[in-house]
Amino acid sequence: MKKNKSAFITGITGQDGSYLAELLLKKNYTVHGLIRRTSVLNIDRIQEIIDKYEKIRKLKIHYIDVTDTSSITNLILKYKPNEFYNLAAMSHVGISFFTGEATLNINSLACYRILESIMKNHKSCKFYQASSSEMFGSSKPPQNEKTEFNPQSPYGVSKVAAFHTTKYFRQAHGIFASNGILFNHESPRRGLNFVTRKITHSLARILIGKEKKIELGDISTKRDWGHSKDYVRGIWMMMQQKKADDFVLSTGINYSIEDFVKKVFRILNLDWKKFVTTNNKAYLRPSEVRNLKGDSSKARKILKWKPKYNLDDLCLDMLKSDLKLYGMTLDEAKKIAKKL
Numbered sequence: 001m002k003k004n005k006s007a008f009i010t011g012i013t014g015q016d017g018s019y020l021a022e023l024l025l026k027k028n029y030t031v032h033g034l035i036r037r038t039s040v041l042n043i044d045r046i047q048e049i050i051d052k053y054e055k056i057r058k059l060k061i062h063y064i065d066v067t068d069t070s071s072i073t074n075l076i077l078k079y080k081p082n083e084f085y086n087l088a089a090m091s092h093v094g095i096s097f098f099t100g101e102a103t104l105n106i107n108s109l110a111c112y113r114i115l116e117s118i119m120k121n122h123k124s125c126k127f128y129q130a131s132s133s134e135m136f137g138s139s140k141p142p143q144n145e146k147t148e149f150n151p152q153s154p155y156g157v158s159k160v161a162a163f164h165t166t167k168y169f170r171q172a173h174g175i176f177a178s179n180g181i182l183f184n185h186e187s188p189r190r191g192l193n194f195v196t197r198k199i200t201h202s203l204a205r206i207l208i209g210k211e212k213k214i215e216l217g218d219i220s221t222k223r224d225w226g227h228s229k230d231y232v233r234g235i236w237m238m239m240q241q242k243k244a245d246d247f248v249l250s251t252g253i254n255y256s257i258e259d260f261v262k263k264v265f266r267i268l269n270l271d272w273k274k275f276v277t278t279n280n281k282a283y284l285r286p287s288e289v290r291n292l293k294g295d296s297s298k299a300r301k302i303l304k305w306k307p308k309y310n311l312d313d314l315c316l317d318m319l320k321s322d323l324k325l326y327g328m329t330l331d332e333a334k335k336i337a338k339k340l
């Protein structure tokens, strides 16, 4: 009988890690989640799967910081996973301008150390690296696997280093190591300090009178936004290939942050200009990536991947979830919005 697969996920407490864990558990994997110890337990996004799968030993949580190589090696030796998904990162572009060294340590060096450990200790393990469209930086859209990298932030630089590290271990040492070059993807589980979630979450708070304005930076920059659920499916598909490779995942359509704001406010028939201020200096960056739009034709052809969600679906999903957080249904929110 074929043994069920096992997978390690770093970053399981994050947006993508939590959706990926759910997907793998549904596919009957045994999942090992590597989480860093924090003074306040940060497992909200995975509480449901912990409750369901930990007691039947399909989900195991290990307290390991992704920069702690020897502990990761011990775990690899003990459990010999089939697949290793490296999603842990200092993932906020804006914050990376102030935390460059830590960003490179977590995002780049950890990737190198994990791959070296796989090479020495468990060479048959497949490895996935969470690469990013931020690596393209100022390169002209549409961007695909052949586009030059021109990162514009410490985050982008760190992801380029990890991208090449992954490719190096694939080419020089024959490790199954793939990069997913993912364009922005969001969901109700997106962190509160990312612009999309800030917009939907703050709007819910405006409705209940806890906030008055949403302060944003430059809203003319364009991004290619998908839904995290679609993208983790693509990640898994990359790892089921016979050959490791690099794949862009994107919707192929881009919108400005202003478009995103308009779409969210339109759901409640509100005039966004009454509630949003822009060009706030606190949110302007030393260098900005102006225009990202992905060409994911390679993934669509080889993996047969395509996204199910469009931006309207995504905005609605995120807004409904934030309204729910504050005890409102969409209809109730529309009634409150009429009085604002």
Ligand SMILES: NC(=O)c1ccc[n+]([C@@H]2O[C@H](COP(=O)([O-])OP(=O)(O)OC[C@H]3O[C@@H](n4cnc5c(N)ncnc54)[C@H](OP(=O)(O)O)[C@@H]3O)[C@@H](O)[C@H]2O)c1
Binding pocket: 010, 011, 012, 013, 014, 015, 016, 017, 034, 035, 036, 038, 042, 064, 065, 066, 067, 086, 087, 088, 089, 090, 091, 092, 106, 130, 131, 132, 133, 181, 182, 183, 184, 185, 186, 191
């Ligand atoms: N979402 C996107 O649009 C996008 C696009 C391209 C690439 N990516 C990359 O895809 C990955 C997943 O993204 P995401 O949106 O899910 O990010 P996220 O929600 O910010 O999650 C990041 C995860 O990394 C963990 N982490 C950070 N530092 C760590 C450390 N030193 N040791 C152990 N764990 C650590 C976090 O743990 P805590 O919960 O303790 O903070 C969290 O679980 C990241 O590598 C990101 O850079 C994301």
